Amino acid sequence: MTSDGRIRVMEIIARMNVGGPATQVMGLYEGLDREEFDHRLYTGHVDGDEADRLGDRLLDGDGTTRVHRVAGLGRAVRPADDCRALARLTGAMREFRPHIVHTRTAKAGALGRTAACLAGVRAARVHVFHGHLLHGYFSPAKRRLYVMAERRLAAMTDRLVAVGARVRDDLLAAGIGRPEQYIVIPPGVSLGRVPGRAAARAALGLPPDVPVVAFVGRLTRVKRPDRFLATAHAVLRRLPTCRFVVCGGGELTGEVERGAAEAPRSFHLLGWRRDVETVYAAADVVVLTSDNEGTPLTLVEAGMTGTPVVATRVGSVAEVVHDGSTGLLAAPDAGELAGHTVRLLSDPALAARMGETALRWTTAAFGVERLVADTEELYRSLAATSRRLRGSVA
Missing domain, CATH: 3.40.50.2000 (Glycogen Phosphorylase B;)
Known part of the structure; x- marks a missing residue:
């Protein structure tokens, strides 16, 4: 040509x-x-x-x-x-x-x-x-x-x-x-080398023995970081030792910082990181709280590290996350998102099964x-x- x-x-x-x-x-x-x-x-x-x-x-x-x-x-x-x-x-x-x-x-x-x-x-x-x-x-x-x-x-x-x-x-x-x-x-x-859970938590300064939830993405209006904060605070009322890791930045960074200040020991704001594999490996659950999505790579990447997800049922999310099999989908509602998150954090065997299924599915399809x-x-x-x-x- x-x-x-x-x-x-x-x-x-x-x-x-x-x-x-x-x-x-x-x-x-x-x-x-x-x-x-x-x-x-x-x-x-x-x-x-x-x-x-x-x-x-x-x-x-x-x-x-x-x-x-x-x-x-x-x-x-x-x-x-x-x-x-x-x-x-x-x-x-x-x-x-x-x-x-x-x-x-x-x-x-x-x-x-x-x-x-x-x-x-x-x-x-x-x-x-x-x-x-x-x-x-x-x-x-x-x-x-x-x-x-x-x-x-x-x-x-x-x-x-x-x-x-x-x-x-x-x-x-x-x-x-x-x-x-x-x-x-x-x-x-294509992800880089995924570290072990203990090494990942040590790298991020997280305790080795507490529940950890991760949010990875731009802090912009359509991603609804306000809904993430509401979900996190609802989870903390039931699981007060839980830690929330935020990897990303954007025009709503200040809003997230103010919301996290209400429980400063519970939130870890990392900003942008290239080693997202470390964030996923450290987490028990990855959450997505958006109003609108295409086919979000955050959920694909989470699956490739064997981490189950809780996400809003929007856009083509259901083409990545098989509800009840590789994660849990919810309406755009903080209460329902929090309930699903607590369910996975309280049932490690269920979370492990979903993570293993997600790893097989996302690696083959994406x-x-x-x-x-x-x-x-x-x-x-x-x-x-x-x-x-x-x-x-x-």
Whole structure:
């Protein structure tokens, strides 16, 4: 497909903050067959209250530039910055002439697909919905604008990828895209070495013999850290020795700090950590309290360490957590979440069985090798589309 026989892929994401989308990008960045794919990443900068998943990695070991920072391509919507990012992406496409433009996250999806039209490169276009912004993010008026924009963008896209069937169905119900445009590719995860429980607790300064509950993720409104705090305080009324570990940060960090100050010995606020395996290994239960999710990697990662979870039944969570088998699902209610958490903490045999089942299930279904294989297959099909659009091989 190129002068050296490779398929050119231009992947665009607004920012590589620690979270599900960036984890998927890194899995592809490291796992794609470089003899078949010339894969390049274009991304903006991470806000100050978030950790950068990419770090300073801009060059490969052989000196090749495969990561490009794009000024203005960040989280915030600012017309001047957005126009600058659009111009930069359009110019980069004309220079690179990708066969496939692969976008992730709402802002990057809008700018990347628009740039593909402006650049005139006739690349096949694919956009990934790691979740959606239909619930828990916007006012009704802003939600209508979001849906209208995504409908128009879907009309100029060859493939729409959803991380779960529920995410796909929600988007279709909102009139975004057509059924034949969609493909479901679940996320893929590769964890580092998982330490033993005693070593993990020692590393985090936790007592070896108390119940431990972990929350891992961004401290932002849709994740409902206020519901996590309410759940934690309800658990503490029944299990006063329980410890709660929070791994993450965001704009609601101050709110979490104030809530934790009511029981300072019970909460351990870690901020962002790269060794999330240590956090999961130290925990008896992992909780997720969100109003809206795609296919949350926190729950996949917890399963891969053999830790059962308690989570709200939202988005595609039920496609990761088999209720009553690998964890317990609840309504978005602190009381029900607390009840499930106490049940697992009070019944170590049940928690162990669920953890073992979760380990088998998540390892088989959500490995990064499967993600890479699914994506490579998608790229090959899209490259054939690009070839037809171009009329000849570049």
